Amino acid sequence: MSVYSRTPGPVLDVGVLLGRSLRHSARSIDATISAIVLPLLILCVFVYIFGGALEAGTPDYLNYVVPGVIVLCAAFGSASTAVSVNEDMTSGVIDRLRSLPVVGSAVLAAHVVASVVRNVVSTAVVLGVSLLMGFRPVAGVADWLLAAGVLVLFMAGVSALSAAFGLVVSSAEAAGALSFVLLFLPYVSSGFVPPETMPAVLRGFAEYQPVTPLIESVRGLLLGLPVGSSLGHAVLWWGGFLLVGVVAAGVLFRRRAGR
Numbered sequence: 001m002s003v004y005s006r007t008p009g010p011v012l013d014v015g016v017l018l019g020r021s022l023r024h025s026a027r028s029i030d031a032t033i034s035a036i037v038l039p040l041l042i043l044c045v046f047v048y049i050f051g052g053a054l055e056a057g058t059p060d061y062l063n064y065v066v067p068g069v070i071v072l073c074a075a076f077g078s079a080s081t082a083v084s085v086n087e088d089m090t091s092g093v094i095d096r097l098r099s100l101p102v103v104g105s106a107v108l109a110a111h112v113v114a115s116v117v118r119n120v121v122s123t124a125v126v127l128g129v130s131l132l133m134g135f136r137p138v139a140g141v142a143d144w145l146l147a148a149g150v151l152v153l154f155m156a157g158v159s160a161l162s163a164a165f166g167l168v169v170s171s172a173e174a175a176g177a178l179s180f181v182l183l184f185l186p187y188v189s190s191g192f193v194p195p196e197t198m199p200a201v202l203r204g205f206a207e208y209q210p211v212t213p214l215i216e217s218v219r220g221l222l223l224g225l226p227v228g229s230s231l232g233h234a235v236l237w238w239g240g241f242l243l244v245g246v247v248a249a250g251v252l253f254r255r256r257a258g259r
Contacts, residue, residue, distance in 0.1 A: 017110030035080070036122045039073035040129055046192060047133065063137075066130045067219040068191025071211060073126045074151060075182040077119040078158035081111050082175035085166030085249075108163050108249050115159035116152060123151065137222040147221040150234050154214055157238040158182065160245025167252035185211045190219075210237035 043065070051061050088107065127135075139147065166175045188206050189195070195206035206212060213233035220227035 017106055020110070035073070035077045035118070036125050038076060039069050039122075039126050042072065043069045043126070043130065043133075062130075062134055063223055064219070065192055066127075066135045067215050067222060068186055068189070069130070070123055070126060070151070070218060071154070071191060071215050072183065072186040073123055074119050074155050075158055075186060075211075076179055077122050078115050078155050079162050079179040079182045080176075081115040081159045081162035082166035082169070082178045083172045084115075085111050085163045086169060086172050086175040089167060090171070105250060105253070108253055111163055112156060112159040115162070116155045119155045120152070138224040139222045143221040143224075146231070147218050150214060150217055150231065150238070153235065153242065154238045157241035157245060160242050160249060162245075164245050164248040164252055167249060185209060186215070189215055191215045210234075210241070213237065 046065050046069070047062050051065075085108065088111075162175075162178055165178050169175050169177075186192075188198075188202060189209060189212040190206060191211070195203045195212070198206055213230040214237070216230035217227055217234045219225060220230065
């Protein structure tokens, strides 16, 4: 008896479709490069161009900014799920899958898992370059695991919401607009400058939007700083977004694909 015959149907379906998504990612060299190069360019701009001016108000600015860039990298890469899902819906791929004994939800699950895998790789690259630039985390094994866990939760939450967005819009171009929205959030947070340096209106938004507790959690865990309630808030925010994204994507997929 082969391993495939012993594997439950939905698990096998997700595995096959996951392999398909990852192969597409490997062939899309331009998208892969942009997902890694853009955060690295932003890191270099803030450290080497703005860093001298920002160092006065935020000592050891490189250590301060790296967690924000890591989250920015994860947000940008996860948003590309919207484009992938929309392309499947509009190119006839789903119609072909309907003729096969494939669980409908496996399509979306594969896209989300593939997005997480891609973003783990790109985040690792950004972190590696940051270490070469002088980033010096002091985290222990448990702190690294917690930081990785909350980042993966963030990636999964954004990917699930992106999948739902890709099912709503009518074209891949419109789906790509989500990337710009998600690029905006880390900038107006504690990712690059402390919120208390912002005007009052922006400060209120930066302190209470969902990306800030995530960045504060990653920064605190990696640098040995107090995390406080940030970790719990980050888990609640992005666990909730993951749940909303999964439910919304499932409902929208059934309506559009008839599965």
